[in-house]
Amino acid sequence: MLGLATGLSLIIAIGSQNAFVLRLGIEGRNGVIVPVVAICAASDAVLIMAGVLGLGVVVAAAPVAIIVMRVLGSGFLITYGLFAARRAIRPGALVVSGVVASTGMRVAVMSVLALTWLNPHVYLDTVLFLGAVANQQGTAERWWWAGGAVAASFVWFSALGFGARLLRPMFAKPSSWRVLDAVIAVTMIALGVRLALGH
Incomplete structure (x- = not known):
């Protein structure tokens, strides 16, 4: 239970992954959301298992790799945030024949892979932090703890x-999508800038 609670406390906070999955979930296309959820x-x-x-010792000993991931990750986040800002400013880009434009499978999969594996904070949270806490639980208990996480x-x-x-009725109007994309834009750009600055 402790591993479950610690894992939830780290991943529930709004972040690039969560914002992306939320938007796809509201779009409601299970063919896209299933592989995205599975990848995350x-x-x-x-x-966590690593x-x-x-x-975690290997990750900590490779500062150059962390810097490269930070640069690539921050660039991706800022770019994605700018696209979200464009959708928020130009609502016409959101709607195609009265239907909210959906994210394609290839774009969704590539985006979630980039949001996951190019973010150094993912390695800090999972490999270093969760790995360290798990290894404090004892030889046998650490695997139960990791299983919970x-x-x-x-x-x-x-x-x-x-x-x-369940939020889809709220997003029946393009204006609701504009608000969501504005929030996603601010989140992604802020995270990208923080990442670029090394915070």
Whole structure:
């Protein structure tokens, strides 16, 4: 239970992954949301297990790799944020024949992979932090703890991705999408700038 609670406390905070999954979930296309949720949760599982196996030491010893990921990640976040800002400013870009324009499978998968694996904070949170906490639990207990953290990731991303459809009536108007995209733009750009500055 402790691993579940700690994992949830780290991933529930609004971030680039969560904002992206939320938008896809509201779009309501299960063909896209299923692989995106699976990629988010499976990536967390891999990184958490890597941390438990002690790979956090390797990550900490590779500052150049962290810098490269920080530069690439910040550039991607800022670019994605600018696209969201454009959608918010130009609502016509949101609607095609009266229907909110949807994100394609390839774009969704590539975007979520970039949001996950190019973000150094993901490695700090999962490999270093969660791995370190898990390894403080004892030889046998650490795997139960890590299992709880992995379960938290699957539960959260599934709830976010599939539960977002409940918000769909609120997003029947293009103006609601403009507000959401404005929030996503601010979140992504702010995170990108923080990442670029090394915070």
